[in-house]
Amino acid sequence: MDIGVKKPGVTSSQVAEHAGVSQSAVSRTFTPGASISSKTRTKVLASAKQLGYRPNAIARSLITNRSRIIAVVMAYLENLFYPDVLEELGRALAAENYHLLLFTGFMDRDSDPVFDQLMQYRVDGIILASTSLSSELSEECATAGIPVVLFNRTTERDAVSSVTTRNKEGGRRIADFFVAGGHKTFGYIAGLENSSTNRDRQQGYVEGLAALGFDTVVIETGNYSRPDAEAAARKMFSRADRPEALFVANDHMAVAVMDVARHEFGIRIPEDLSIVGYDDVGPAKWTSYGITSMSQPVKRMVEATVEILMDQIASGEIEAEHRILNGDLFVRTSARLPAAGIVMRDGQQIYRPKEA
């Protein structure tokens, strides 16, 4: 035959018949808090076990209007920051007895194409990471009562909930750190130009430098992509005014930039060039790189994300909520050190200037 037949599973009616009770009794046995005598319950459980019964979540969803599924949209996973987030999300959602429907591997940074798919499953919530949703669709979600959280990104109108870290303060902290370390010339390898993280990090950095009397920052753009970052690094290091301090908008690019610097240009780090990255992701900690980097607290960001979702699902109130968390500048070997301001925390060096 052409269309395969998945053997139908055991149903609550079959269990009811086997146990000699009503189908409602079976349902109640598997509904936490439902009114059922322990005698009936025991009988049902025994029959269920014997028949290999498992409640059909699909049927339950249809009637409760709750799928217990959260859609996670993550366009790409090359930057290890995102797999880290995904793993934490898996854990956090499982703890709430929710499930994770993943949309990944499409090239657009726009989620609209996957939106139809995701809505058809009547997901209870949507998490958008490394991607964005048009405002019409965001509005449609609000109308449908489906909470949406932007992860590590905000939109201009603030109409959608978001979880981010203080990117602007992060950029400023890096400016302080460079200047405290005695650097005089400054560069920036930018991420995606229309992303809020890039905009904020760059702004904080440039403003911070300006406040300290440095008005010139040479900029190339790496678009948060490895090949683009390599190209940007080649341009940056070929310039006559090559800076001695370089902030790279995330660690994913910083790794590529360091490789180009050392192996293509013979630049010594940190003797000839100081590099600071962002995210504090895995490879930043590897000895070969040892990147001084602003951290983003993935675990707490995920907790905040899931919290917003759970609150809004429970209350039915979809009001945009913005959680902004703090990061720290973890000091390693990729940048020259300032004379003061470095403190130890949990065995790691972080930069905490007094005024902070």
Added chain:
Amino acid sequence: MDIGVKKPGVTSSQVAEHAGVSQSAVSRTFTPGASISSKTRTKVLASAKQLGYRPNAIARSLITNRSRIIAVVMAYLENLFYPDVLEELGRALAAENYHLLLFTGFMDRDSDPVFDQLMQYRVDGIILASTSLSSELSEECATAGIPVVLFNRTTERDAVSSVTTRNKEGGRRIADFFVAGGHKTFGYIAGLENSSTNRDRQQGYVEGLAALGFDTVVIETGNYSRPDAEAAARKMFSRADRPEALFVANDHMAVAVMDVARHEFGIRIPEDLSIVGYDDVGPAKWTSYGITSMSQPVKRMVEATVEILMDQIASGEIEAEHRILNGDLFVRTSARLPAAGIVMRDGQQIYRPKEA
């Protein structure tokens, strides 16, 4: 109120009323290949658009007994190989109009705990990567008519479908490569001891060396984990009989091993020590590492996985199928080169001894 109300979506009945047709007509409009006049279809589509109707996939699943959801179980994502796989899976499943329910972030390497959850959603198929399922549960899937594919792993009894590469041949190739490069002493940093990949890679390597007259291989175990690999490297490099050629069971560990070698022991690579890894994953290609590594063709592995699943879903025949693909030894800078056998392919160096 305590329990939030997700506004019910637009239903096919509402669209039918609006369009002045039967609910069946609406359903047929959204069922590819259903018998419907283009006139009715147009009317329905117009009303659907106006009302913002989207078919409810949950209701459809209930009646078709097909969820169009594939469960992917991936215990952890630190090793970039797995995010790569996930991204390809996202693409490949979307192309078949299937969706990906991800289970990740649990510490066990055993999938049994998530199995109940996954069965409740009546998934149409299951992909297990970096994790395994007890044979009882595998059998239960077969009974229920749900295809399961082990990704990058096999079980002893071969009862479950799998997609792997020729790990044993890979180990043997690495042995050939080392010996051709003039190495005389050999080591191995093992992965998880009960995993099929580790067993096969190790066996091929040890047998290959033996066939060439080298009977001694010093072994430490890194369990495919970064900290364990670092510890294993420290033990390995502290040995009096430290080998000059070291096969590390995957690149994820090889990166850690190289960092320990260079920065803790001052070992020069490849002058003092040759290292070869496995997977040919991102960091292997980064200049700082440049790991010579056996590749696993992720894209083709994913295609094979999805193909098996789609075939078995369509036919309803759950017969274990084993796809075994070839990898190549990509030659970079982490190991001393043999005088012959290195050829170019697509601008990359690979090792292809004549007899192969």
Added chain:
DNA sequence: CTGAAAGCGCTTACAG
């Protein structure tokens, strides 16, 4: 091609 009707496997008032 079309519509009325049955039914997928559950949850949940309702009445007892």
Added chain:
DNA sequence: CTGAAAGCGCTTACAG
């Protein structure tokens, strides 16, 4: 605490 019954939003024979 329990059961009979309605109904969630669809698909799909069936009859016309």
